[in-house]
Amino acid sequence: MLEITGLGKTYEGRGGVEALRKIDFRVDGGDLVCVVGPSGCGKTTLLKCVAGLLTPTAGEVRVAGRRVTGPPPGMAVVFQEYGRSLFPWMTVRKNVELPLREKKVPAPRRRELVEEALAAVGLADAAAAHPWQLSGGMQQRVAIARAIAYEPRVLLMDEPFAAVDAQTRAELEDLLLTLWRRLGVTTLLVTHDIDEAVYLGRRVIVLSSAPTVVQEDLAVDLPAARDQITTRSAPRFAELRAHVYAQIKQAKGRAAGDRTAGDRAAEESAPPRQVPSPAPRDLKRKTDGRTR
């Protein structure tokens, strides 16, 4: 469904910033793949290239066999900055409906899709509200509703849950899994959170720090049905996250010599969850957080 071959992106400007060196991987139809990597390694850049919002400087992206030159049809993107991605001058319903109008979906079907999508994210009652009247978690759910109402074949998400609190985040993660299972939409989710990547993904793609390449392509062999408490406390989950963590640490260590000031600044401004603590303590903190 998604083929990324030899993808490279160097931003123009002073000296040029090489955000991506050479990325190769593919995502099968209906799969859910998480891309994880250190802050500033080019995750957003990668996602924007896939979404057709940025033109790569090397290689190509293919969606369903067709080369991406601009935003391809049947693709929805959920951004981290939900507050800026929703239009404050429109109600929730209008926000969700707008892409459908552009897609020339007839009005009755449009209404149906909007209702369904809002119900699916548990916001059926909020249709007439404006986004700014909702909490952050609710706003991100609106953005998700807008994406699924669009009936995309490919769903791209850029750190969709990074800006909400831990409990909302757990809820949204489970919501995403439920929707994904129900709709079978091919999903590529970018995150800097190793736990989240392992918890959500069927596969986890680990990116190195700049110059960025695919460090590892890891199949997650956890049971298909996932649950915040049992999955996260499973020994296999701990093993996988420890493995991914080691990979990222190794990649960082190797690249430490030629890191730029920008990379360091990006790392320092990252939320605390970015730097994982050893597995047992971290898991304990998380389960505590949920039961409190």
Next chain:
Amino acid sequence: MTRREERAGAPMSAPRAAGLGLLGLACLFAVAEAVPRLGLIDPRHLPPATAIVRRLAAELGDADLWTALGETMRSWAVGLALACCLAVALGVLIDAVPGLRAATASTIEFLRPIPSVALIPLATLLFGAETGSTLLLVVYASFWQVLIQVLYGVADVDPVARETARSYRLGRWARLRHLVWPTALPYVMTGVRLAAAVAFILAVTAELVIGSPGLGLRIQLAQSGGAVTEVYALIVLAGLVGVAVNAVVRAVERRVLAWHPSVRGEVAR
């Protein structure tokens, strides 16, 4: 000027602010009454406030005054509307065509500071002492106010919102209508509010100087006829109309921008 700067200020409860405002007006009235009565200024040059008010009341009973006021307000409304349409159309065009902003920037910087009144000779040459002259000055003065704001507004589209619109494949027209225009609207409204005031000032000025029909001409006639109290009464009337104009535009602004952070605190929730 951005909206945020403009909106910032010490918060004060509405009734308290209104009370203070009335107190200020009362003081002004008292001073304007006392100064001529105490002989500090010759009452022939500045009649007492009560005399001005009485004169104004009498004037309001005169049908000719209402005709003159109607002329002025028509020039104001037509000129303002024309200027707004032109400015919005041009602003959007400048934003939509790549390179046009850079190409027009210096021209705008050159034309904008030209005072409208400097166009009076040109206006009289073109239209004589008629409404056309008033319109020309009004349009020119208010056009720049709106255009500058439109140019700021269309440039303020949030990059994330823009990428969202692109990723959902919104076409040119849809992006203009659902993204660029709503983003620019708060700026446009600020421009319209500024322009509304400027337009009224220019309408009266043009009538006064050129002698085209309207409130300004009436003031001019009163002055040349030595009717000092009437001059003052008409000036007060002009002031009142200015206040009303501002109030109307603000009310429209609040309705149109109900979703905007500067307004929504007062309406919804």
